Amino acid sequence: MALLLFGIMILVHEFGHFITAKKAGIRVDEFAIGFGPSIIKWKRRETQYSLKLLPVGGYVKLGGEDEDTFDGTGFNEKPIWKRMLVLFAGAFMNLLSAFVVAVLLVCLTPALASNTVAQFDMEQSLPEESGLRVGDEIVKVNGQTIHIASDLPVALLADDDGVVDMQVRRNGQVVLLEGVSFRTQGEGVEREVFLDLKFQRAAKTPITVLRHSFFRCVSITKSIWNSLLDLAQGKIGVEALSGVVGTTQAMGQIIRAGLEPMLMIFIFISINLGIFNLLPIPALDGGRIVFLIVEAIRGKPVKREIEGIVNAIGFVLLIALMVFVTYHDVLRIFAK
Structure with missing residues (x-):
């Protein structure tokens, strides 16, 4: 159940990229949930849809994203504001889904x-x-x-x-x-x-339900941001972070506690995903948005080779961080 919920969050994120790219007239070559070999895949029009073996992450491959295209449908051919919208849309969908679930949670709250x-x-x-x-x-x-x-x-x-x-x-x-x-x-x-x-x-009125739902999401956003600041300032160590293993275990425990705790963890992790993906870190959506801002200032894009190297370094560092955090997750689990 925890992996299913995690998969839904990823699906929501990637769907944001997907639908915004479609509306912007950008060709979508592949829409994938997970990584590794494909378990199921099918093709409709120009897009291949696939479910991968490892239910961690996902991606939308856009035409003109990794190579130059000249047919009018490539990501590289669209105005900067449209490309920014596509990159921002994944995080926005995570935040929007968190708000929708928060409304449901507040409606279920007796007082x-x-x-x-x-x-x-x-x-x-x-x-x-x-x-x-x-x-x-x-x-x-x-x-x-x-x-x-x-x-x-x-x-x-x-x-x-x-x-x-x-x-x-x-x-x-x-x-x-x-x-x-x-x-x-x-x-x-x-x-x-x-x-x-x-x-x-x-x-409890429709207005107060919407108001409480919004400010609950804002409170969670503030707490996540404060944690990131504490991490950056060294007040908490990287070993205190939790990765997929620790998060999935915690989600499993919370889900068994009932519907309302499950909705709460969905809201928290969805907002977490949205914020994390917008951080100006290479290989994340936020890092790619930074390259678009540089392009807007310079009047021309950063060389694809340079952007590729920076993103590759960022990806390797993120994988290393995931391995480090997962290692500490496993240690914490066996220490209990």
Whole structure:
């Protein structure tokens, strides 16, 4: 089931490239899910469709992508903005599918939480002792806007010590609370923040469902981005990353926990795929978009040989990273 869900995410991503290329008048030579030998393949018009043996990744091969074409249907012949749309479309479809599933998840949720404090869970609650009150609507934490309840833990995890400055709306007035404390435990990716409070329910209407769905996706995007920044700054090590093996195992465990956790992991990984593919890394869509930006600035494309070498180096480094991460996934599994 976990591999099926992962395959659906990849299918959605590649379909974004596929349908946008078709609409842009670009010839699609092959649409493949997975890598390795083909298990099933068939051809319709100019496009070969195939399902590969290894259900990891996938690709859409476009005419004029790796060679120059001159019949008007090649990727290389289209305006830069059309090529950018094709490259961006895969990530966009991942993000769109995450939002659609988020809407379903919010619809299944019995009650929606607002950003207004309803009660504190402990007699000696740190945030209450720091000045937070029942009825306070949390507006900002360390300058980050709080739209819904799930924004709060993301903002707190972005802080180093669990002590933050808050803006709250109290009796119609915006009040600044400095040094509001929350209990924390652990470090790095293991770090947890305990809220010690509950939020008031929000009315469940079509507008609030769409609003909560959107901001849930935004919260997840922020948490992923914060993790990438921590990785870049050395706050967490590469060994903390999880690859296909670890992700599939985690997905399997979550899927067995029920429908709602399964939908949540689908949203999280779909957004992760969308963001990761847009990073300016050679061999990824983001890296290829960078080459198009350079082409737009220079007024002519980068030599195909140079782009090929850069992408090849990027691909080798990505494979090496996958091997490294998979190795640590396996170690973690056998250590349990």
